[in-house]
Amino acid sequence: MQHVGKTALVVEGGAMRGIFSCGVLDHFMEVDFSPFDSFWGVSAGASNLAAT
Numbered sequence: 036m037q038h039v040g041k042t043a044l045v046v047e048g049g050a051m052r053g054i055f056s057c058g059v060l061d062h063f064m065e066v067d068f069s070p071f072d073s074f075w076g077v078s079a080g081a082s083n084l085a086a087t
Contacts, residue, residue, distance in 0.1 A: 045076070
């Protein structure tokens with residue numbers, strides 16, 4: 036199957052969710068995984084994306 040369109044990473048907000056998403060984003064950076072065209076975050080998710 037061929038990829039058509041764009042891919043976005045959406046990171047939700049919330050205290051405990053923010054801690055989890057921080058770990059996920061950290062691992063993405065460690066393994067150089069970034070197939071996304073855009074990044075969107077709310078609350079803690081936006082803070083985590085800004086920190087990466």
